[in-house]
Amino acid sequence: MDSLSTLFSTFRLQVEIIHNAQYCGDWAVDTSGPGHISFHLVTHGQCYAESSKLKQPARLEAGDFIMFPQRTRHRISSDKSSEVELNIASSLPYAEGLKRDGVGLLCGYFRFTHAANSPLVDLLPPVKIVQSALTQADATAVKILSMIKQEALSQESGGQALINRLAESLFVVLVREHMLENQATSGMTAALTDGRIAKALDAIHAQPEYGWTVDELAALANLSRSAFADRFKTLLGESPINYLGRWRMQNAWLWLSEERATIYDVAKRCGYESEASFSKAFKKYTGESPGKVRKRDPDDQTA
Numbered sequence: 001m002d003s004l005s006t007l008f009s010t011f012r013l014q015v016e017i018i019h020n021a022q023y024c025g026d027w028a029v030d031t032s033g034p035g036h037i038s039f040h041l042v043t044h045g046q047c048y049a050e051s052s053k054l055k056q057p058a059r060l061e062a063g064d065f066i067m068f069p070q071r072t073r074h075r076i077s078s079d080k081s082s083e084v085e086l087n088i089a090s091s092l093p094y095a096e097g098l099k100r101d102g103v104g105l106l107c108g109y110f111r112f113t114h115a116a117n118s119p120l121v122d123l124l125p126p127v128k129i130v131q132s133a134l135t136q137a138d139a140t141a142v143k144i145l146s147m148i149k150q151e152a153l154s155q156e157s158g159g160q161a162l163i164n165r166l167a168e169s170l171f172v173v174l175v176r177e178h179m180l181e182n183q184a185t186s187g188m189t190a191a192l193t194d195g196r197i198a199k200a201l202d203a204i205h206a207q208p209e210y211g212w213t214v215d216e217l218a219a220l221a222n223l224s225r226s227a228f229a230d231r232f233k234t235l236l237g238e239s240p241i242n243y244l245g246r247w248r249m250q251n252a253w254l255w256l257s258e259e260r261a262t263i264y265d266v267a268k269r270c271g272y273e274s275e276a277s278f279s280k281a282f283k284k285y286t287g288e289s290p291g292k293v294r295k296r297d298p299d300d301q302t303a
Contacts, residue, residue: 003192004179006205008172010251011120012113015167017160019091020152022102027089028077029107032068036109037121039067039167040076041145043104043152048080053126062104063132065145067174069124078103094155106152106163110171113258119188123175130174141177144170191235196221200232200240208248209271214240249285252278256294263290 018031022044031038040049042060049058049066051073057080060066068074075086092099112120135142148166151159184190191197200217203210217240218228232240248270255261255269267278282290 003198003201003205004176006202007120010205010254012254013120013168013171014111014113015108015164015171016111017106017108017163017167019105019107020163021091021093022099022104023078023089023091024099024102025089026078026082026084027091027103028075028082028084028086029089029105030073030075030086031107031109032071032073036071036111037067037069038071038074039065039108039110041065041106041148041152043106043149044098045101045103047103047105048077049129050075050077050080051127058129060129061131061133063142063145063149065130065132065141065170067110067124067128068126069121069128070126072126074127076105076107094153098153104153106148108167110167113254120175122187123189123192124178128174128178140173141170144173186235186237188236191232194231194235196223196228197232197235200228204240204244204247208244208251209269211271212240212244245281246285249282252282252290253286253293256290257296260294263294266290 019029020043031040040060042062042064044062046059046061049060051068053068053072058066059080060076066076077084091105092102094104098104130141130145132142132145144166148163148170151163151166179189179193182189183193191201199220199222203217203220204212214229215225217232218225221228221231223231229240232243236243238246252266252270255266256263261269263275263279267273267275270278272278272281279290282288286293
């Protein structure tokens with residue numbers, strides 16, 4: 001797989017819908033919180049979004065979408081000057097019919113089952129808005145949003161499952177589009193769009209258990225050892241070997257916490273000859289012992 005696909009495969013994106021109904025009158029919501037990437041889709045009517053990451057309140061109309069990748073505090077409300085208390089208004093189901101003065105809102109979270117999710121979160125800005133009327137009609141994101149909106153309003157059997165899958169696809173599309181639109185000079189976005197460094201990342205992501213050397217990775221990137229090491233560190237802020245070690249530990253966390261794999265098995269899958277050397281490296285990177293992570297509640301993904 002390509003590097004971006006490998007990241008999604010490893011970090012395992014999940015969607016949770018927490019609201020799909022309409023608000024009437026004065027109302028305001030904020031769904032921010034630790035461990036969650038909040039998003040909102042306006043299914044009918046209009047409302048306003050406010051956040052410290054926005055220069056001014058953003059007007060959102062039917063079909064518009066807003067996401068807060070970095071858990072930013074925000075306020076979605078009926079009116080930008082409204083002072084109504086957050087999260088106290090009741091909503092009405094669509095079964096009662098669309099209200100003329102109502103605002104349909106689909107709210108949810110994106111989250112990763114893997115504790116170390118920063119590589120993907122860092123690929124997006126603090127706030128991402130897709131305004132359907134201002135985006136090219138054939139844009140993939142707009143097409144997906146249109147399908148989600150239709151399912152949200154129709155309330156048909158199987159709609160929830162379909163919305164979840166469509167929302168997952170939307171997130172991938174937004175990450176990919178952001179990478180293409182923003183020619184970053186450093187960070188994961190820059191590394192994944194750098195043809196030579198991306199080849200080395202593909203290799204590391206695909207075979208974390210292999211004892212990669214800088215020389216081997218440099219050869220894959222078709223660069224000299226020194227040029228590769230310098231370029232890698234310039235883009236990602238760390239050496240190739242340090243990145244490999246961190247990537248191994250991120251995979252190890254997943255295997256321990258989700259699969260409940262044995263420490264011995266995880267050590268082997270990460271390329272370590274003994275449990276002791278693996279455990280030492282794991283605690284150095286994560287601050288916790290492999291045994292503690294393995295026993296942890298699967299719903300607790302705080303590293």
